[in-house]
Amino acid sequence: MNTLDDTFKQPPNQPANPSQQSHCKTLLLTGATSGIGEALCNQYLSMGWNVIACGRNPEKLSLLVCNNNVTAIQVDLTEELQVTEAFSSLPQLDLVILNAGNCEYINDAQHFDGQLFARVINTNLISVGYCLQALLPKIVAGGQLALVGSSASILPFSRAQAYGASKAGIAYLASSLAIDLKKHNIDVSLIRPGFVKTPLTDKNDFKMPMCISSEEASDFIVNGLNKRQFDIHFPKKFTLILKSIALLPESFWHWFSARTLQK
Ligand SMILES: NC(=O)c1ccc[n+]([C@@H]2O[C@H](COP(=O)([O-])OP(=O)(O)OC[C@H]3O[C@@H](n4cnc5c(N)ncnc54)[C@H](OP(=O)(O)O)[C@@H]3O)[C@@H](O)[C@H]2O)c1
Structure with a gap:
């Protein structure tokens, strides 16, 4: 069993258990300690992958390293120095899923909370830039990068100014990276639950x-990534309704969006 401390003591570029892992594929996953990330971590482990699982919660990370195919990294992704140090000695990666994120709503748009806005943008968008800086050079040719956005970027919702703006940024980032990473033989996916x-x-x-379970979400994501789809959105019934409404005149979707996410 690897403890969290053992994980930190591993020499650079060595997998957690070399005898078992030399021919396995390696996933680096942020936000592995909860929700969708935890389900993804379990699913990739069940498929025989090595998972480098990132999060802040030490108790959750200690539980994850009970699995010999998990290497845990405790890191606050909003801190550039921590990210650079934590990811400096990683092995080559077949798949990177940048999933960590948070959501806070702006309850009174007229008295806009700039600190809340900065917090959400930092966690959901700026941290992704730090991760890309550290991790893109480690993705093998033929590998994959997935950014977890949200269906909130399909249509604007009430109170979601900070969260929606961060996820709209993720959507643009993924689209633009897909163009430039193609020549390096890295496929990019945008995941919009x-x-x-x-x-x-x-x-x-x-x-x-x-609303679906995190295990169902993980199934949709793994399936889409296996097919190397760019826009992995689900559940389809929900996201296709949003996509259809987004095509209608602005006055209609303003009316629709004003009625969503209200208390
Ligand atoms: N749930 C939904 O309905 C939904 C819908 C659309 C999109 N999403 C997106 O899906 C992703 C996962 O969401 P979730 O619902 O699974 O949320 P969750 O259960 O709250 O998990 C969030 C994860 O992100 C990590 N995290 C947050 N801030 C971090 C930071 N500063 N540094 C490092 N790790 C950090 C947390 O780690 P620690 O707990 O260890 O700190 C945790 O593992 C997010 O990007 C979210 O925006 C979710």
Whole structure:
């Protein structure tokens, strides 16, 4: 069994258990300690992958390293120095899923909370830049990069100015990276979930239509990544409704969006 301390003591570029792992594929996953990330971690482990699991919660990370195919990294992704140091001695990676994120709503748009806005943009977008800086050089040719956005970037919702702006940024970032990484033989995917029951959405004070479990979300993601799809959005019934409404005149979707995510 690897303890969290053992993990930190591993020599650079060595997998957690070399005898088992030399021919396995390696995933680096942020936000592996909860919700969608935890489900993804379990699913990739069950498929025989090595998982480099990142998060901040030490108790959750200690549990993850009970699996010999997990290497845990404790890192606050909003701190550039921590990210650079934590990822400096990693082996080559077949797949990177940047999933960590948080959601806070702006309850009073007229009295806009700039600190809240900065917090959400830092966690959901700026941290991704730090990760890309450290991790892109480690992705093998033929490898994959996936950014977890949100269906909130398909259509603007009430109170979601900070969260939606961060996820719209992720959507643009993924689209633009897909163009430039093609020549390096790295496929990029944008993952846009609808509502998924996790600690993040347990805080929501409104109805969440077509909400799915994190295991279902993980299935959709793994399936889309296996097919190397760019836009992995789910559940389809929900996201296709949003995509259709987004095509309608602005006045209609303003009316629709004003009625969503209200307390
Ligand atoms: N749930 C949904 O309905 C839904 C819908 C659309 C998109 N998403 C997106 O899916 C992703 C995962 O969400 P979730 O619902 O699974 O949320 P969650 O259960 O709250 O998990 C969030 C994960 O992100 C990590 N994290 C947050 N801030 C971090 C930081 N500064 N440094 C390092 N790690 C950090 C957390 O790590 P620690 O707990 O260890 O700190 C945790 O592992 C997010 O990007 C979210 O925006 C979720």
